[in-house]
Amino acid sequence: MEAIVVKNITKTYGKGKKTDGTLAVDNVSFTVGKGELFGLIGPDGAGKTSIFRMLTTLLVPDSGSATVDGHDIVSDFRQIRSTVGYMPGKFSLYQDLTIEENLNFFATVFGTTIEENYHLIRDIYVQIEPFKTRRAGKLSGGMKQKLALCCALIHKPTTLFLDEPTTGVDPVSRKEFWEMLKRLKAQDITIIVSTPYMDEAALCDRIALIQGGKILSIDTPQRIVQSYPEQLFAVKANEMYRLLQALENYPGILRSYAFGEYAHATFRDPDFKTDDLEAYLTGQGLTSVRIEAIEATIEDSFIKLLN
Amino acid sequence: MMQDDQVIVCEKLTKRFGDFVATDEITFEVHKGEIFGFLGANGAGKTTAMRMLCGLSAPTSGKATIAGFDVYTQTEQIKKNIGYMSQKFSLYENLTVLENIEFFGGIYGLSDQQIKDKTNELLDRLGLKSEAKKLVASLPLGWKQKLSFSVAVLHEPKIVFLDEPTGGVDPVTRRQFWDLIYEAANRGITVFVTTHYMDEAEYCNRISIMVDGKMEVLDTPANLKSQFGVRSMDEVFYQLARSAKRGD
Numbered sequence: 001m002e003a004i005v006v007k008n009i010t011k012t013y014g015k016g017k018k019t020d021g022t023l024a025v026d027n028v029s030f031t032v033g034k035g036e037l038f039g040l041i042g043p044d045g046a047g048k049t050s051i052f053r054m055l056t057t058l059l060v061p062d063s064g065s066a067t068v069d070g071h072d073i074v075s076d077f078r079q080i081r082s083t084v085g086y087m088p089g090k091f092s093l094y095q096d097l098t099i100e101e102n103l104n105f106f107a108t109v110f111g112t113t114i115e116e117n118y119h120l121i122r123d124i125y126v127q128i129e130p131f132k133t134r135r136a137g138k139l140s141g142g143m144k145q146k147l148a149l150c151c152a153l154i155h156k157p158t159t160l161f162l163d164e165p166t167t168g169v170d171p172v173s174r175k176e177f178w179e180m181l182k183r184l185k186a187q188d189i190t191i192i193v194s195t196p197y198m199d200e201a202a203l204c205d206r207i208a209l210i211q212g213g214k215i216l217s218i219d220t221p222q223r224i225v226q227s228y229p230e231q232l233f234a235v236k237a238n239e240m241y242r243l244l245q246a247l248e249n250y251p252g253i254l255r256s257y258a259f260g261e262y263a264h265a266t267f268r269d270p271d272f273k274t275d276d277l278e279a280y281l282t283g284q285g286l287t288s289v290r291i292e293a294i295e296a297t298i299e300d301s302f303i304k305l306l307n
Numbered sequence: 308m309m310q311d312d313q314v315i316v317c318e319k320l321t322k323r324f325g326d327f328v329a330t331d332e333i334t335f336e337v338h339k340g341e342i343f344g345f346l347g348a349n350g351a352g353k354t355t356a357m358r359m360l361c362g363l364s365a366p367t368s369g370k371a372t373i374a375g376f377d378v379y380t381q382t383e384q385i386k387k388n389i390g391y392m393s394q395k396f397s398l399y400e401n402l403t404v405l406e407n408i409e410f411f412g413g414i415y416g417l418s419d420q421q422i423k424d425k426t427n428e429l430l431d432r433l434g435l436k437s438e439a440k441k442l443v444a445s446l447p448l449g450w451k452q453k454l455s456f457s458v459a460v461l462h463e464p465k466i467v468f469l470d471e472p473t474g475g476v477d478p479v480t481r482r483q484f485w486d487l488i489y490e491a492a493n494r495g496i497t498v499f500v501t502t503h504y505m506d507e508a509e510y511c512n513r514i515s516i517m518v519d520g521k522m523e524v525l526d527t528p529a530n531l532k533s534q535f536g537v538r539s540m541d542e543v544f545y546q547l548a549r550s551a552k553r554g555d
């Protein structure tokens with residue numbers, strides 16, 4: 001059974017008599033299976049938060065429909081609110097309450113106790129428990145994030161909505177956060193998570209790449225990279241900036257851009273020879289040139305879809 | 308390297324808040340036109356160090372000069388010779404693109420004629436001519452960040468400080484942003500940048516990584532990878548930051 005079914009939802013902000021407003025979500029459809037870890041991957045302004053707010057019944061779509069656990073997001077909003085967990089992108093707990101008070105508050109509002117569902121939050125809560133008498137407003141970013149996740153979990157939600165939980169978080173803490181998500185997934189909680197970090201996409205069961213309110217592609221991360229249409233090459237040389245300029249001016253180039261220590265490039269000619277490119281780059285005064293055929297990543301796929 | 312090539316010189320620069328040593332005796336120098344990556348986990352002391360370098364916060368001890376000016380006694384001169392942008396503060400949302408450029412040009416002490424010339428050049432380069440009279444609030448994030456960077460270097464500062472300039476920006480715009488960084492560095496502007504994207508660490512000439520307030524390593528990306536015997540900057544960062552004792 002599907003946990004979430006979204007059919008053609010659209011949301012526009014600021015629509016008036018004189019203005020068309022801003023189209024934030026444009027005819028979006030997708031489904032999320034029970035127990036699935038589903039990622040909405042896209043930059044700021046892509047429409048991720050608007051989708052989350054509609055599915056958590058905080059916003060009403062202009063058109064289209066959606067259900068969460070079989071409940072309609074407009075007519076059955078009360079049921080949805082009592083069964084889902086939502087961690088907004090902006091820290092939204094009570095800054096003047098302590099860690100413990102916040103957690104107690106959310107448990108009580110949902111008619112449960114910390115003890116009843118402690119097994120769900122234990123791994124995360126033990127990390128902040130030493131500071132349980134500290135006010136939420138005085139916590140560091142990483143601790144706030146852990147507390148917010150505990151509060152979103154304390155009523156044992158069927159579906160967990162995590163809106164950009166790792167934005168602005170350093171790579172080590174990001175990895176730890178995804179470890180936590182994997183353990184939650186093992187508890188049969190459906191998780192829908194949004195992120196602007198393309199490398200996190202690979203950790204999801206399925207992803208939707210989203211930009212400008214529209215879904216560009218939706219599939220498993222493996223199939224998205226496998227469907228990359230051309231052979232991709234990684235090119236390295238002694239000087240990155242000059243390498244990028246040289247690649248851009250190469251006659252047979254289709255696309256080229258920086259990718260960490262390499263430049264990634266695709267070529268028009270299916271019989272493209274790396275030797276030809278190497279000769280060209282060396283002729284441009286570049287040294288230590290290395291070219292190899294590689295598999296695309298999600299980020300490559302996203303760049304391709306944006307062009 | 309010659310002494311006058313150094314635009315940032317720090318010696319045992321330290322900042323304490325009570326018992327807490329936020330930045331702990333960091334010593335390094337940055338050269339003219341260099342792209343210098345300043346990395347570290349959340350809470351490692353990056354922001355505190357950057358505030359001192361920008362002349363916004365007096366160090367507890369140690370020495371530092373920015374563009375030749377002392378961080379204790381010449382903070383006003385420092386501010387005139389640097390540019391700054393971050394993901395959080397960049398431009399005034401309720402002013403138009405044009406008004407923002409004029410406002411910051413004025414703040415940086417450019418003449419009306421200079422502002423006019425710079426404005427045209429900047430709008431041309433960013434392809435923002437048709438958006439000049441629009442409110443900044445209506446621009447997509449990526450454009451805002453590109454505009455914000457261009458405004459931060461409007462007065463051709465010696466150094467520009469960029470605090471997570473590309474957070475949340477799409478992968479194409481993120482690369483266009485780095486094109487602007489390369490161009491600025493080619494003009495001789497020193498770029499001091501923090502980022503959580505490890506692929507961007509590779510675009511820097513040298514990388515420093517802060518752990519628990521100390522500058523644990525400082526080298527080129529290639530040397531750091533070979534020193535740690537790993538293939539990516541991500542792994543270098545992971546090995547170092549995992550050893551951190553200080554929670555963020």
